[in-house]
Amino acid sequence: MRKIFTLCSLAFLIINISMQAQTKARxxxxxxxxxxxxxxxxxxxxxxxxxxxxxxxxKGANKILIKGTVYQRDGKTPAPNVVVYYYHTDTKGNYTPNAAVPKGAERHGYLRGWVKSDQNGHYAIYTIRPASYPGTDILAHIHVTIKEPKLKEPYYIDEFLFDDDPFMTPERRKGHANRGGNGILKLVKNGNGLWVANHDIILGLNIPNYPK
Structure with a gap:
């Protein structure tokens, strides 16, 4: 009986070590x-x-609205309860923190926020148009990070860029990984004077190691 118990314990130990190794290697x-x-x-x-x-x-900031639908990997099925985190520079091109920014997140500045897609996958972000980094020709952009309810860790998707950015060139227009979809936004002015861009997000699109 003791021999059988020992063999079972050894087998369990081997399986456990194997599972841990797979987890670490994932x-x-x-x-x-x-x-x-x-x-x-x-x-x-x-x-x-x-x-x-x-x-x-x-005052003096150009107000914009970015809205769209978050879809599953098939690009058709709406994905609810997906956290979309964004942050970007201010009108001077800086990530300026303020008292509301928690310790450790200062480098993202105070222009940061979260939305969670609704049951139809919809999301909407009302913010201002960011500026390029001071003294550079780097495209103005909004960083976007995704946290799916079934994934432990977040991942980033294409930065939101602007089609009419004066620094946008044909080369830059093509040089994107299209993570989650092409991040170049086309702003259109609505009847209320608000600049609006529609942008859908496809979870897992061109995301390395995304589970099948």
């Missing part, structure tokens, strides 16, 4: 993602599918 979804975990710093306990950034009422 590549990270999305690959390396510097700063992605800052998504969790200051994250609200309750999130809506609509968010308005802290700079919405600032």
């Amino acid at each position: 590549p990270k979804v999305g690959g390396p993602c510097e700063g992605c975990n800052l998504l969790f710093l200051g994250i609200p306990k309750a999130m809506n599918s609509v968010d308005t950034s802290a700079a919405w009422d600032e």
Whole structure:
């Protein structure tokens, strides 16, 4: 009986070690993602599918609305309860923190926020148009990180860029990985004078190590 017990224990130990090795060897979804975990710093306990950034009422800022649908990998099925975290520079091109920014997230500045897609996959972000980094020709952009309910870690998708950016060139227009979809936004002015861009997000599209 003791021999059988010993053999069972040994088998269990081998299986456990094997499973741990597989877990450690499993590549990270999305690959390396510097700063992605800052998504969790200051994250609200309750999130809506609509968010308005802290700079919405600032004078001289160009207000924009980015809205769309988050889809599953098939590009057709709406994906609810997906957290979309965004952050970007201010009108001077800086990631300026303020008192509301939690310790550790200062480098993302105060223009940061979260939305969670609704039951139809919809999301909407009211914010201002960011500026390029001071003294550079780097395209103005909005960083976007995704946290799916079934995945442990977040991953980034294509930065939101602007089709009419003065620094946009044919080469830059083509040089994207299309992670989650092409991030180049086309802003259109609506009847209320608000610049609006429609942008759908496809989970897992061109995301390395994404589970099948």
